[in-house]
Amino acid sequence: MPEKKESGKENRVSTGVPGLDELLSGGIPKGSLTLLTGTCGTGKTLLALQFIYNGAQEGESSIYVTFEETPESLKANAKIFGWDFEDLERKGKVFFVKYDPYHVEDIIEMLENAIRKTKARRVVIDSISALGMYVRDVPEIRKIIFGLSTVLHRLGCTTLMLSEILAEQKNLSRFGVEEFVADGVIVLYYTRADSQYSRSLAVWKLRGSDHSQKLHPYRITHKGLVVYPNEEAYAGGL
Ligand SMILES: Nc1ncnc2c1ncn2[C@@H]1O[C@H](COP(=O)(O)OP(=O)(O)OP(=O)(O)O)[C@@H](O)[C@H]1O
Numbered sequence: 001m002p003e004k005k006e007s008g009k010e011n012r013v014s015t016g017v018p019g020l021d022e023l024l025s026g027g028i029p030k031g032s033l034t035l036l037t038g039t040c041g042t043g044k045t046l047l048a049l050q051f052i053y054n055g056a057q058e059g060e061s062s063i064y065v066t067f068e069e070t071p072e073s074l075k076a077n078a079k080i081f082g083w084d085f086e087d088l089e090r091k092g093k094v095f096f097v098k099y100d101p102y103h104v105e106d107i108i109e110m111l112e113n114a115i116r117k118t119k120a121r122r123v124v125i126d127s128i129s130a131l132g133m134y135v136r137d138v139p140e141i142r143k144i145i146f147g148l149s150t151v152l153h154r155l156g157c158t159t160l161m162l163s164e165i166l167a168e169q170k171n172l173s174r175f176g177v178e179e180f181v182a183d184g185v186i187v188l189y190y191t192r193a194d195s196q197y198s199r200s201l202a203v204w205k206l207r208g209s210d211h212s213q214k215l216h217p218y219r220i221t222h223k224g225l226v227v228y229p230n231e232e233a234y235a236g237g238l
């Protein structure tokens with residue numbers, strides 16, 4: 001477990017996920033961009049919803065950019081966990097944005113305008129891998145990812161950038177740039193040992209900060225993700 005000494009709490013943003021802040025020396029560094037990566041169904045979207053729900057509880061407004069699920073489906077799923085995003089939308093605390101895939105090249109400008117208008121402090125991009133469905137040209141995608149990271153850093157937003165990796169994939173990102181523009185990387189695993197699947201998580205990097213170097217188990221409960229910072233996960237199959 002990392003020590004908390006250099007982490008002024010005022011410079012950290014709580015993830016809202018029980019146990020996870022402890023692995024990050026107190027939370028995500030304010031204004032940083034974190035890549036949240038993992039195979040499908042590992043709970044990336046849930047973790048991101050939990051993060052912005054927690055932001056609203058702490059008085060920070062958020063923008064949730066979705067390329068895959070509709071805002072309606074995200075809100076309906078969140079309700080199962082007791083997170084009422086419709087109420088937060090009415091109060092102007094959370095804004096869901098579904099981008100038109102055919103105008104993806106405008107996303108950077110649109111996002112910048114939306115952040116300025118709503119004064120959002122937290123941003124979720126769900127997911128960067130979905131860009132690959134709309135933009136075929138990898139250099140073009142890399143340009144978009146780099147442009148997004150520049151704007152989000154400049155505006156000082158604490159950002160979760162989600163990325164889906166394939167089960168057989170060894171590297172952390174789809175387009176080979178995400179982990180480099182990110183200040184931190186959190187990886188979610190779903191692995192099999194005999195007839196049992198288990199979930200585990202690792203903080204791969206966190207620029208300028210101490211962090212846990214271990215693989216920790218997590219569960220998806222009726223209240224969302226819960227990480228067990230004092231337990232080590234079985235790493236078989238990774
Ligand atoms: N109410 C629930 N209780 C327990 N587990 C649940 C519940 N609802 C969803 N899950 C688990 O969460 C997983 C889905 O999580 P989520 O949609 O956040 O994953 P994801 O990583 O975003 O997936 P994708 O890459 O497909 O977008 C489901 O596959 C299921 O295992």
Ligand SMILES: [Mg+2]
Pocket residue numbers: 044045046126
């Ligand atoms: Mg998802």
